[in-house]
Amino acid sequence: MEITLKGKTALVTGANRGIGAHMAESLARAGANVAFHTRKPRDEVNDTAERLAKECGVKTGVVVADLSDPQAIDDMFEQFDGQFEQIDILINNAGFENAHALEDMPREDWLALMNVNLNAPFYCSQHAARRMKKAGQGGVIINVQSVHDEVVRKGVAHYSVAKAGLKTLTRAAAVEWGEYGIRVVGLSPGAIGTDINQEDNERLGIDNMNSWIPLGFIGETKDVAGVTVFLCSEQARYITGTTLYVDGAFMHNVMRYDMRPDHDLGV
Ligand SMILES: NC(=O)c1ccc[n+]([C@@H]2O[C@H](COP(=O)([O-])OP(=O)(O)OC[C@H]3O[C@@H](n4cnc5c(N)ncnc54)[C@H](O)[C@@H]3O)[C@@H](O)[C@H]2O)c1
Ligand SMILES: O=C(O)[C@H](O)[C@@H](O)[C@H](O)[C@H](O)CO
Secondary structure, three states, X not given: OOOOOOOXXXXXXXXXXXXXXXXXXXHHXXXXXXXXXXXXXXXXXXXXXXXXXXXXXXXXXXXXXXXXXXXXXXXXXXXXXXXXXXXXXXXXXXXXXXXXXXHHOOHHHHHHHHHHHHHHHHHHHHHHHHHHHHXXXXXXXXXXXXXXXXXXXOOOHHHHHHHHHHHHHHHHHHHHHHHHOEEEEEEEEOOEOOHHHHHHHHHHOHHHHHHXXXXXXXXXXXXXXXXXXXXXXXXXXXXXXXXXXXXXOHHXXXXXXXXXXXXXXOO
């Protein structure tokens, strides 16, 4: 059965690099029109969007917003509406991670992470769901969570709390918006080779990281991007409210990971 997203329009947050960039490209290659979100205007994003439009015969565009600012999120959807007719797919991908001992975590750092990793996906989901409900053709919202939505790790309590919150939002939104044909799915990567964990991998050692992951290797962005296309497609029409872990069984191997004295983030 062919997996196609022809005729669908997607908005991907954090599409300028890493997992989001690969997801956006894969959605375009599957035939979807794609809005690439970036925090700051960047020539590379415009170039990639234009190139993929030509290569895939789809419409692409770029929207800009600092997702820590709710007003900027409202503006981003106005930018989107100015370029596209409707939204069928929202990928809440953008997010960040930093390390603090819990007792010393500055409140502003806690709040800053909540704003980008939990509140922004909620605000974006509201915008998307209102448009999907009005259009009456259903839709798909994918929340990019993490193995840390279940498995906690010293030094990133705020990240785990935000991702766990997002996992619960996935469930709540799926229940509330099911009657409109809107599916909401969590996608939780394990360790994927991107900028977000480059420092961590260098400090812990790639060989160690690989050895803690049952499948034996750190994932690549393509491992998450391909699954995203499937989850957005008609083949996944009965999947909603649940979370798919794409982690090589990393999350089930915490004992091995935790026994290392240097497993934490050095805080
Ligand atoms: N790489 C991994 O191992 C891994 C594992 C689990 C979950 N994740 C999640 O995957 C998602 C993508 O991460 P990645 O690995 O591609 O990392 P990345 O650092 O390469 O990408 C993060 C993206 O989020 C955007 N972003 C961050 N703060 C923003 C803000 N204030 N406003 C607008 N955009 C902002 C960045 O510009 C970038 O596009 C994140 O939600 C992350 O938590 C990644
Ligand atoms: O959720 C994430 O962004 C990742 O899982 C990272 O936190 C690391 O890859 C993991 O903690 C192993 O070092």
